[in-house]
Amino acid sequence: MLKIPVRIIEEIHNARQAADLYRHLQAAIELEHSTIPLYLTALYSIQPNSNQEVAKILFSVVREEMLHMVIAANVLNAIGGTPQVNKPDFIPTYPGHLPLVQPDLIVGLAPLSIDQITKTFMQIETSIDPEDYPAKPVPFALRATEEYQTIGDFYQAIIEKITDLHHQGALSIQRRNQVVDEKWFPRTELFEITDLDTATSALNLIIVQGEGTTTVQKTRVCSLNGKDRSQATQTFSPFDPQNQPAHYYRFAQIIKGGRLVPDPENPGGFVYDLNQPINLDSEKIYPLVENSKAEMYPEGSRARRLVDQFNYSYTSLLNGLQKTFDGYPDYLNTTIGVMFELKLQAEEMAELKIKTGTDAEKRVAPSFEYQLSRAEKAISSLI
Incomplete structure (x- = not known):
């Protein structure tokens, strides 16, 4: 809890x-x-x-x-x-x-x-x-x-x-x-x-x-002295x-x-x-790398490129949400669309086998790190 x-x-x-x-x-x-x-x-x-x-x-x-x-x-x-x-x-x-x-x-x-x-x-x-x-x-x-x-x-x-x-x-x-x-x-x-x-x-x-959810129901209860009273009962639903x-x-x-x-x-x-x-x-279930980090994968490797691209997309999603919350609500549709891009990128990663330090075969996994693309970095530097 x-x-x-x-x-x-x-x-x-x-x-x-x-x-x-x-x-x-x-x-x-x-x-x-x-x-x-x-x-x-x-x-x-x-x-x-x-x-x-x-x-x-x-x-x-x-x-x-x-x-x-x-x-x-x-x-x-x-x-x-x-x-x-x-x-x-x-x-x-x-x-x-x-x-x-x-x-x-x-x-x-x-x-x-x-x-x-x-x-x-x-x-x-x-x-x-x-x-x-x-x-x-x-x-x-x-x-x-x-x-x-x-x-x-x-x-x-x-x-x-x-x-x-x-x-x-x-x-x-x-x-x-x-x-x-x-x-x-x-x-x-x-x-x-x-x-x-x-x-x-x-x-x-x-x-x-x-x-x-919790609902409250009141029922009428008759007492021995002739005075009725109401009794509340609570019912919980896991739905x-x-x-x-x-x-x-x-x-x-x-x-x-x-x-x-x-x-x-x-x-x-x-x-x-x-x-x-x-x-x-x-x-x-694919044996994905646990607690994946971009730095785990060698620079220039296919695994690193895929993880970096996923992080660019996830950061783009957060940037899109920020724009949505800043007064452009119609942008939510575009932003959530990025979720489907993430799925495709993750599927491509999961197909890629790698060896870990224990020689156990794992699959490349997303790391969900904040990572601006080069274009986004260039734009942010001008703001």
Whole structure:
């Protein structure tokens, strides 16, 4: 489980103006992005025409992490801030710690495996106690600070503070540099942030896609003294509003070997259906170089050229996102198109065999490093 440091939550709680929240939303953008290279590396390690259900899960999570990045950027723009994504330190160093969270989990770029799913992916996506299904978040003022331990709790704190500052008149929400693109994200997921309701709805979507949803039902209870009262019960669902399992449970399907489905006869209400198998065929995974770096490959070699080209493309993607967030929303379509270029480049790398220091045969892997092309360097030097 990723834990948010207590001081971060205290800083959000103590915010007195919109500007006090800017760096926290920027950190959210960085965190959402930091998981994408992990998931993409695993996705790129899947050999063609194999593990197709597993690949769909990975791609769906990557897509939603991209969505969460854009949502956080939209909210930051709406309250007056400016997202920053095209800078060298925006991409984490792998292996290493993720942005924002306590450094108790080291993550690295690696081919898909059961270990990578359980020890990295599910650790990133888990809530406090996924097996027992978490309860609905309690408002900040009613709970102890140390209970803020998940990314969902972090977003809940942001929601509550934005609401608080907005009601105080200390924060305004405007339709500023908003990004929407129905080709990639339906309006039910990505919409303009124009007021408090749209801001809180958008941030809540990040929570439920990552952790699941909680509904509250009130029932009438008859007491012995003749006075009726209402009793609230909470029901947790591992599914989001789009009827997709939250990220943790999507990965759990691979481990359990079956699709997660509702089951009224099961005490928890859901079961992994082995009649709808989702299995990982480890024999159909490329042995990619772990935690690849461009400097690992000799200058002038084909491997180095491919890794450099991938990094140029990935940096171009970040530059495109920056332009998108700076007020050119139509550029999102072009930017996401680069994702498909990355896939083709990664496939070419995975076909290239190399020998490692242990003489084990590996395949060349992307390194996700910030690397401007010569043309981009020339342009940036003139700015």
